[in-house]
Amino acid sequence: MAGLTIENVSMTFALPDGNKVEALKDINLSLAQGELLSVLGPSGCGKSTLLNILAGFLAATAGVVSVIDQQGTTHQVHGPSSERGMVFQQGALFEWMNVRENIGFGPRMKKTPEHEIAKRVNELLQIVGLKDFGDKMVYELSGGMQQRVALARCLANDPQIILMDEPLGALDALTREKMQSLVLDIWKKTGKTIILITHSVEEALLLGERLLVMAPRPGRIHREYRLPFAEMGVNQDLREVKKHPEFGEKREEILNMIWNMEEEIMGGQEA
Secondary structure (H helix, E strand, C coil): CEEEEEEEEEEEEECCCCCEEEEEEEEEEEEECCCEEEEECCCCCCHHHHHHHHHCCCCCCEEEEEEECCCCCEEECCCCCCCEEEECCCCCCCCCCEHHHHHCHHHHHCCCCHHHHHHHHHHHHHHCCCCCCCCCEHHHCCHHHHHHHHHHHHHHCCCCEEEEECCCCCCCHHHHHHHHHHHHHHHHHHCCEEEEECCCHHHHHHCCCEEEEEECCCEEEEEEEECCHHHHHHHCCHHHHHCCHHHHHHHHHHHHHHHHHHHHHHHHHHC
16 A cells, blocks of 8 residues: 555746746656655756655645555645654754754644653654763754754654655765664664655665656656665665675666766756
């Protein structure tokens, strides 16, 4: 049973000068509960626009996004919902709250009993590797630790689907690698459906059992891959996964694909 379906979704933006930009055209996709999808493509291909439509922050010009909840009920996406949690590139944390308060914010807004919140927060601190940092203010933490808090805060609402918009893009290489391992670990432990937007081909290969390459003007699905690397990365060092011959082959194939798209875009601009 699919956890998420996208049917003929298109998005057109009206510009102040009266012209229009077709950001997405006829996107069709079905995701089962528990799938891990990475989305990749050149700038301007509509990756973030698509994620914002799935989150309910934007209303598509055409098409339908539907979610099947844990009871098997299908309903259309018409706005934000706690069933779809979002993790941004910058954590968007509350600076005036400590780590525990940030993680427990969502359940507290739902009037969850305090003892349940405390138990859930402790569990999540353990999961994201911050069990000794619960009383720290978020501004005292490194960028990587703040993203761990952001991920824990998302999980605290027990969303069915986690949407991640370049969540690791601002991190240094070593921290990014650790966070990639954490994402895979959480995926396996929680069974959540995860959709991750990234500009990094390596990251898309590592964190996508399914990988979409999008093409621009208008944004559309250009190619889909089904890959073994996310599953491998759950139990192996990610550096070892990258040494796999198929990993290198797919990386070069996708890099060349995106390079050609970028060249086509630049050629069109020069013309």
